[in-house]
Amino acid sequence: AQKITQTQPGMFVQEKEAVTLDCTYDTSDPSYGLFWYKQPSSGEMIFLIYQGSYDQQNATEGRYSLNFQKARKSANLVISASQLGDSAMYFCAIYGVYNQGGKLIFGQGTELSVKP
Amino acid sequence: DTGVSQNPRHKITKRGQNVTFRCDPISEHNRLYWYRQTLGQGPEFLTYFQNEAQLEKSRLLSDRFSAERPKGSFSTLEIQRTEQGDSAMYLCASSRTSDGTDTQYFGPGTRLTVL
Numbered sequence: 001a002q003k004i005t006q007t008q009p010g011m012f013v014q015e016k017e018a019v020t021l022d023c024t025y026d027t028s029d030p031s032y033g034l035f036w037y038k039q040p041s042s043g044e045m046i047f048l049i050y051q052g053s054y055d056q057q058n059a060t061e062g063r064y065s066l067n068f069q070k071a072r073k074s075a076n077l078v079i080s081a082s083q084l085g086d087s088a089m090y091f092c093a094i095y096g097v098y099n100q101g102g103k104l105i106f107g108q109g110t111e112l113s114v115k116p
Numbered sequence: 117d118t119g120v121s122q123n124p125r126h127k128i129t130k131r132g133q134n135v136t137f138r139c140d141p142i143s144e145h146n147r148l149y150w151y152r153q154t155l156g157q158g159p160e161f162l163t164y165f166q167n168e169a170q171l172e173k174s175r176l177l178s179d180r181f182s183a184e185r186p187k188g189s190f191s192t193l194e195i196q197r198t199e200q201g202d203s204a205m206y207l208c209a210s211s212r213t214s215d216g217t218d219t220q221y222f223g224p225g226t227r228l229t230v231l
Binding site for chain 1: 147149157159160161164166172174205211217222223224
């Protein structure tokens, strides 16, 4: 079975500082993808970043980077230079290529609050 | 490309009534997914289609739930004889298997309240 664990229910960060949101995963699938989504209070899930299990380098997308440590089964999201608009729920999710069909399995989420 | 759209955005209904939601995916996306999200939780998978074919249904999808994607474009999710426990946000997503990552892009959701 696939599982995502996000152990930080809530996080605070000062504007312009960097913050790391933790995500650990468990999967029996040899090939998988890891995703991070942002969900503002409006409710829409916004795709942020993707990391494939065979990717050699950590993924980066603008201010977002994914610290992928395969042996430790962790896929932490790093947001640099936080902005007030980054305040939202953040979800880590996993997709197994062979054993999971098409579905994403999500964690419980981390609520990030950016302080001015 | 326009994003995934969902209608209605909000639905309030009385217990026992039937409701239907619509999802229009990003054009040329061959996969379409339905998820349900309750307060304080991450989304939970309900079902997904590849073109017209419904490839997987979660055990969460009781026989009161039915989903269709008749022409491989838009999809509908119907809930019959609604119960208060059906109150949730229903999210639709679409993806294109040919993009290599199969990244799912979500719509704004339909928030269902069953009184």
